[in-house]
Amino acid sequence: MSDYYEVLGVSRQASAQEIKKAYHKKARQLHPDVAGPGHEEEFKAVTAAYDVLSDAEKRRMYDLGGEDAVRGNGYAGGFGGDFTDLGGIFNAFFGSGAASRGPASRSRRGQDSIVALEVELADVAFGATKTVTVDTYVTCTTCQGTCCAPGTSPVTCSECNGQGSVQHMQRSFLGNVVTSSPCRACQGFGTVIASPCPDCAGEGRQHVRADVEVNVPAGVSTGTRIRMSGRGAAGPAGGPSGDLYVEIHELADEALTREGDDLYTELRVPMTAAALGASFPLTTLDGERTVSVKAGSQGGDEVVLSGLGVGRLRRPGRGDLHVQIVVETPTRLDDRQTALLQELAALRGEDGFAPAREESLLGRLREKSRSKRR
Known part of the structure; x- marks a missing residue:
């Protein structure tokens, strides 16, 4: 006497979904068209077990009295009935089965x-x-x-008569099984x-x-x-x-840097222009523009030219152009220039600083040596 739960490989507490899943797995493994001949009895046993355990009333009777209780109530397990609807069984396990899908199309979408x-x-x-x-x-x-x-x-394929597939009939203990496969002569297209x-x-x-x-x-x-x-x-x-x-x-630009929709650039101005204020021409993406530097501008100050940045993606308007002021201090002064700056420093009360002097390399080494001895 068979234990239906053991046949399906599930516990006695298994849910209906677990029983169904186990059955389909076993049935696929043991079906004659997959496992070949020699597994007919196992396949029958799996089907008989599922026939009982998938029905709530049959399962209740089986749990109370076993296989005899089920049979005693007129339930015939297994595939004792009609096998004429083999196509439906095959489709339940393997999809479309022998159903022909028609010829394939040669036309396909091109690649991106x-x-x-x-x-x-x-x-x-x-x-x-x-x-x-x-x-x-x-x-x-x-x-x-x-x-x-x-x-x-x-030309219509003579092997499949334009169907794109050919059918094969195989005999099994269930009867004649018809399967379909693409025609080799036309590769499933139906034409040559x-x-x-x-x-x-x-x-x-x-x-x-x-x-x-x-x-x-x-x-x-x-x-x-x-x-x-x-x-x-x-x-x-x-x-x-x-x-x-x-x-x-x-590509990177030599003069302009982009951050989002805004652009950034530098404007180098003389120290005197930063102190006194002046206007300078500036080349932008929109052509030459005038930048006004206010009197007393410091290095790092910024002048914003609205609407001269990058156009906004899928939105109206443009970003801004940010111009950073860089103040250039003169590095070489002649005697006259030095005297004028000293006079300016005196007028502004800024002449109380000791003048910087350029030390020689030998002097710096001596000073370093003295510091170590201390």
């Missing part, structure tokens, strides 16, 4: 492509139209994607290219190098990818084209 594009700062500030060169596929101009030589067309196109070798597309215009919007930055729908490689046999992705690489 990606290409890098280097752009200048001005391009990302205002937007630009650029050209990239890509290696790609286009629909064959000779056959227009039919894959056939001009004047010819695909008897006369392939000489220019594309029957693929329906050709490899080319082409120039593509790209609209670069303002505000993009390194790493931004621009998607161009349908501009990728054409698919085989006239299939739709994939997409082209253009990845932006922004």
